[in-house]
Amino acid sequence: MNDAIIRLEEVSYRYPDGTSALNNCTLGIHRNRRTAVLGANGAGKTTMFLHLNGIVQPTSGRLFWGNTPLDYSRAGLRKLRSKVGMVFQNPDSQLFSASVREDISFGPMNLGLDISTVRQRVDKALQAVAMAELADKPVHNLSYGQKKRVCIAGVLAMEPEIIVLDEPMAGLDAAMQLELTAVLEKLHGGGITIVIATHDLDFAYGWADQTLVMESGRVLAHGTPDDILLRPEVGETLGATPQVAEIIHSLSLIGIDLRGNGYLPRTKDELVKAITAFAGREDTP
Amino acid sequence: MLTEQSAYTNRWRWVSPTAKGILTCSGIVAAFAASSPRASLLVAALLMATAIFGAGIPATRYLRVGAPALLFLGASCLSLLVTLKFTHGGGTLTMQSNPAELSHIARMCGRSCACLTALLLLTLTTPLSDIISLLRSCKVPDTLLDLMTLCYRTLFVLSAAIHETITAQSARLGHSTLALSLRSMGGLVANLTIQVWQRSQALHIAALARNNDGALRFLEHPFAHSRRHITMASGAGVTLILLAVLIP
Numbered sequence A: 001m002n003d004a005i006i007r008l009e010e011v012s013y014r015y016p017d018g019t020s021a022l023n024n025c026t027l028g029i030h031r032n033r034r035t036a037v038l039g040a041n042g043a044g045k046t047t048m049f050l051h052l053n054g055i056v057q058p059t060s061g062r063l064f065w066g067n068t069p070l071d072y073s074r075a076g077l078r079k080l081r082s083k084v085g086m087v088f089q090n091p092d093s094q095l096f097s098a099s100v101r102e103d104i105s106f107g108p109m110n111l112g113l114d115i116s117t118v119r120q121r122v123d124k125a126l127q128a129v130a131m132a133e134l135a136d137k138p139v140h141n142l143s144y145g146q147k148k149r150v151c152i153a154g155v156l157a158m159e160p161e162i163i164v165l166d167e168p169m170a171g172l173d174a175a176m177q178l179e180l181t182a183v184l185e186k187l188h189g190g191g192i193t194i195v196i197a198t199h200d201l202d203f204a205y206g207w208a209d210q211t212l213v214m215e216s217g218r219v220l221a222h223g224t225p226d227d228i229l230l231r232p233e234v235g236e237t238l239g240a241t242p243q244v245a246e247i248i249h250s251l252s253l254i255g256i257d258l259r260g261n262g263y264l265p266r267t268k269d270e271l272v273k274a275i276t277a278f279a280g281r282e283d284t285p
Numbered sequence B: 001m002l003t004e005q006s007a008y009t010n011r012w013r014w015v016s017p018t019a020k021g022i023l024t025c026s027g028i029v030a031a032f033a034a035s036s037p038r039a040s041l042l043v044a045a046l047l048m049a050t051a052i053f054g055a056g057i058p059a060t061r062y063l064r065v066g067a068p069a070l071l072f073l074g075a076s077c078l079s080l081l082v083t084l085k086f087t088h089g090g091g092t093l094t095m096q097s098n099p100a101e102l103s104h105i106a107r108m109c110g111r112s113c114a115c116l117t118a119l120l121l122l123t124l125t126t127p128l129s130d131i132i133s134l135l136r137s138c139k140v141p142d143t144l145l146d147l148m149t150l151c152y153r154t155l156f157v158l159s160a161a162i163h164e165t166i167t168a169q170s171a172r173l174g175h176s177t178l179a180l181s182l183r184s185m186g187g188l189v190a191n192l193t194i195q196v197w198q199r200s201q202a203l204h205i206a207a208l209a210r211n212n213d214g215a216l217r218f219l220e221h222p223f224a225h226s227r228r229h230i231t232m233a234s235g236a237g238v239t240l241i242l243l244a245v246l247i248p
């Protein structure tokens, strides 16, 4: 827990209307990991994310950046927000300008960078999300997925250490989801820590190396997907278990053990490959 | 929406907004400097030709965008031209026009036409985001421009929201009779009010998350050959004003 880049300690948060959204929530986000945050609707994922960016302050409990408590002064928040990039769920409520380029420049301009640096970063971010060709289209003529990518580019251009995405895959078609996964993979390869809230259990199982399951404002389980997502209490709160894991389990019941070489498939593609390999092994005695 | 389409697709999309702004301002100055209605109509015709042949805006679209303003102009000129009089004796209504005022009205009409075409030239060739950055470089107060930026963006978000709500209401027979329709309209307004509030809240949070602390700042688009375009526009503008003054 101590190598966490940012962590919440016993954080509780109550909305002004009295709804208690976080209850003694303790968790850490680890550097250079892909963290998936899971939980039923209303479990507190979005509220937790708002804490990571300093948008809301805990009613009780504390947050730490490394080992120093978060500083909620103007300068402190400025520093925090330049390190933690936040992509919200609805693109229409976070795009300010009708021009793609202008909107992406918004964050870097707020950081007070000089014009040529901003221009460079905007171009780099457009490349990273493969939107360079559409940069001069007005935002209101873009598709939902394209708007979403503009939002991500807007955060990328600030070059944060952590990117927090609230349900980035929601509303995207399968091809767009794959593309977005590739974009995220590239970012992660570039050394950015990524945190994603998602309802897609299969995606989380295949993509994440850390999973965090939330239930009624607290962390129910935290660990690697293999470790966590197969637990009965997690299955109960999420209402499902990863399909790949279920299939592997069923196959083991009829004597097919894909675990053979110590490697457990986590995505559909890996599963298909493992089954094919298994079949090959059976054929050639 | 027509204006919007032309602004993004015309031949002059990548001409510096400053140049287009200069041309428009010269057009307005020429409209007022014109010595006769004939001169101002000539200015109007030239500006219109510039938009259609220079910037490549289809003539039909140009007329469709200009038509409401022209109709309005026509109606107001007509009402100035003709005064209704109620004669006391016979109790009859008669129309009168005052020939002395005719030249006055003609001049005003010509001027308005020229101003209209000048503004159309700018709005049909320049997306609003570019116009806003042009205004910014003219030192228009930031608050006003931020408001324009947000309104422009929100316009599309809300029109989409209205469209979706109406579709959803119709799908549940919300507009099948007049009474239901009125009721649904009420629902739409109520729903929209909350949406506006929530969206402004969400925008505020999103602005904070991207480290904003007040004014909205954006990168301005670099325009190629802008110096050359500005020189050309200035030349054309001066010519236009001279023409307007010199033509009897």
Ligand SMILES: Nc1ncnc2c1ncn2[C@@H]1O[C@H](COP(=O)(O)OP(=O)(O)OP(=O)(O)O)[C@@H](O)[C@H]1O
Pocket: A015, A016, A017, A019, A020, A021, A039, A040, A041, A042, A043, A044, A045, A046, A047, A048
């Ligand atoms: N602005 C608000 N005012 C009052 N209560 C709120 C507000 N936003 C969220 N809540 C409440 O806080 C709790 C946690 O909500 P939160 O949005 O964090 O959940 P979530 O895990 O993101 O859910 P979802 O998967 O549906 O996005 C919920 O009970 C919700 O009703």
Ligand SMILES: [Mg+2]
Pocket: A045, A046, A047, A166
């Ligand atoms: Mg949420």
